[in-house]
Amino acid sequence: MSDVTLDKVLKDAMKLPPEEQRRLIELLTASTSRAERRKTLEQVAAEQGKKPLDFAELRKLGAFFPEDESVDELVQTVREMRRDQADRSVD
Numbered sequence: 001m002s003d004v005t006l007d008k009v010l011k012d013a014m015k016l017p018p019e020e021q022r023r024l025i026e027l028l029t030a031s032t033s034r035a036e037r038r039k040t041l042e043q044v045a046a047e048q049g050k051k052p053l054d055f056a057e058l059r060k061l062g063a064f065f066p067e068d069e070s071v072d073e074l075v076q077t078v079r080e081m082r083r084d085q086a087d088r089s090v091d
């Protein structure tokens with residue numbers, strides 16, 4: 001691969017006819033404008049109504065399962081609930 005430097009690109013750009021130089025400037029200006037219009041993660045989250053995590057709220061969500069039981073017991077309980085056909089109905 002050839003060594004491309006900014007100086008080489010500028011020299012090559014200066015060799016272009018004036019109309020092509022103008023098009024190059026327009027293209028570079030347009031791509032710069034698009035980059036400036038990019039939103040930050042915080043802006044996108046705010047637009048979607050998202051907010052930072054509230055760990056107290058997360059703890060409340062996990063309060064349905066006793067703290068003294070292991071994750072393995074939780075998984076086993078979920079599996080048993082899924083296998084239990086008595087609580088399921090088609091209606």
